[in-house]
Amino acid sequence: MNAPVDDRLTALRGSAQRRAYNARSLAALENNPRCTLRALLDASGSDKAAIAEHAGYPSAFGQSTFALARGNAFEALVKANGYAELLRVLRETLGLTVPEVGNRDLNDVGGDSRQEIRHTHTTRLLVKAAQGSGDSTLYDHPMLRLTVGGYAVFLEPDLVAFRADDRFYIVEIKSFPIIDGQADPVQVKSATTQACAYVIALRDMLRQAGIDPEAAVSDQIVLVAPKDFTNRPTAAFVDARKQVAALTRQLARLERIKDLVELLPEGLTFDLAPDGGQAQRPVEELTDALDQVDATYRPDCLNHCEMAFYCRARAREDASLDILGPEAREQFGGVDTATMVMGLARGELTPTADQSEMAIALRHAARLRAELDQAYRGAA
Ligand code: SF4
Structure with a gap:
């Protein structure tokens, strides 16, 4: 790996001791290959469990x-x-x-x-x-x-x-x-x-x-x-x-971590600024740093990544459809958030060319749902 990239990864990790990959963390790469946050945290040797805990989302990950x-x-x-x-x-x-x-x-x-x-x-x-x-x-x-x-x-x-x-x-x-x-x-x-x-x-x-x-x-x-x-x-x-x-x-993608590093904002770090063994970095500052890197949350992150509770909360906050898992996510091709889904279904949002078919399907589903609600109320 070339030196500038190495320096950049060291800066991302901050003062924490480098965590080595092991078979379990390598296996996790295969479970969520699109996640940039995970790729960078692992490549920089950051302590994901400590970061998640300081961000307010301690991990329940690991074997009992x-x-x-x-x-x-x-x-x-x-x-x-x-x-x-x-x-x-x-x-x-x-x-x-x-x-x-x-x-x-x-x-x-x-x-x-x-x-x-x-x-x-x-x-x-x-x-x-x-x-x-x-x-x-x-x-x-x-x-x-x-x-x-x-x-x-x-x-x-x-x-x-x-x-x-x-x-x-x-x-x-x-x-x-x-x-x-x-x-x-x-x-x-x-x-x-x-x-x-x-x-x-x-x-x-x-x-x-x-x-x-x-x-x-x-x-x-x-x-x-x-x-x-x-x-x-x-x-x-x-x-x-x-x-x-x-x-x-x-x-092989990790060997190209350079490409991911180059997209990061200058000065970005996940350092916890420990003092006497205690993380001192303001939590908001840490979560701001984490939020600057793309994370593709999916439900099975809960089985293999220490950051899962943090990423799930973030996906919920963004109303991201990632939270439903990749299969459901694919069904909504071209539509990224629950807010967009509802906007298209209610006809409050003008679909792009890519979204037009999905918008028709969503409006149809919304109509059926409304008819069912009406029928149910009439029968009650
Ligand atoms: S929990 Fe977060 S960081 Fe970990 S793989 Fe899932 S989305 Fe990526």
């Missing part, structure tokens, strides 16, 4: 301690006794050809758990395996790396890069249940999107070693989760092709 404990317990169970349960589901449920399993624990290298050291060690082992001379099948907690917006981001898959039939698979272990072969689609999407960041990072590592990345790393994610209402694991393949492609596009 109960969910974390449940997730850790399930992961331990799947890995117990030399990965016995994991191997069973990979063989029985997915029919993968799993030969004798050699396992590599990459949590540290001879007691050294620094990210750079672990990454170098991971690279050496995984490249060797991809070249066909590795001695292992399971690589537990490999340390991967991606360059995102000019910064190195270390990513650590929950479990495993797993090698079967000459390909690596990323395995995601999650504690939400698969009931009668179905899991909650929102949770599956979130788990898969995180795994996509690992697929991209692993492919990147192998590409740099001259290995065909698409052939070497599957874009089928292996999801391991509790079966029905038991603690017994089951597994499913999740096709992540589209999500890998979408996240790759978003990462």
Whole structure:
């Protein structure tokens, strides 16, 4: 990244310590790709939770301690006794050809758990395996790396890069249940999107070693989760092709963060002006700064972004149709706010050429609604 852009992002973040991307924040890029505010907050390493809290909209985002404990317990169970349960589901449920399993624990290298050291060690082992001379099948907690917006981001898959039939698979272990072969689609999407960041990072590592990345790393994610209402694991393949492609596009967009930065007003900052650990910046000044950047709120922001309550309030204030979600938003093509919708429906607003068809539909809907109201009143 070039220096002026870097300086500009540092100024946006202000005095706060830089927050690194992780698989969860990378996955969020794919969830709301049009949001400039999120792109800038993440690229500048700003602390979104602290900003939202100081703006008066603390985030309810993040996993509960109960969910974390449940997730850790399930992961331990799947890995117990030399990965016995994991191997069973990979063989029985997915029919993968799993030969004798050699396992590599990459949590540290001879007691050294620094990210750079672990990454170098991971690279050496995984490249060797991809070249066909590795001695292992399971690589537990490999340390991967991606360059995102000019910064190195270390990513650590929950479990495993797993090698079967000459390909690596990323395995995601999650504690939400698969009931009668179905899991909650929102949770599956979130788990898969995180795994996509690992697929991209692993492919990147192998590409740099001259290995065909698409052939070497599957874009089928292996999801391991509790079966029905038991603690017994089951597994499913999740096709992540589209999500890998979408996240790759978003990462490329971050490389072009320069274009977004250039549109910002001079001197814009999200600094909280802390003193003695307490944010001192006047709240109005902070919200004025945030309001100067486009945010495309949608209901599922509540699942993946710390700024969601702030952006929802802002969308409501602007009477933005974003609040209804992208599907409903698209139905109103060319009409941006609830105020415009009502104005066109009541015939109080002259439609532009682009809005004329929508205006006819809205007036028709308003007439039907009025007739129904009248009929209802007559019958009452
Ligand atoms: S909550 Fe706000 S900042 Fe976050 S992705 Fe949604 S619109 Fe963008």
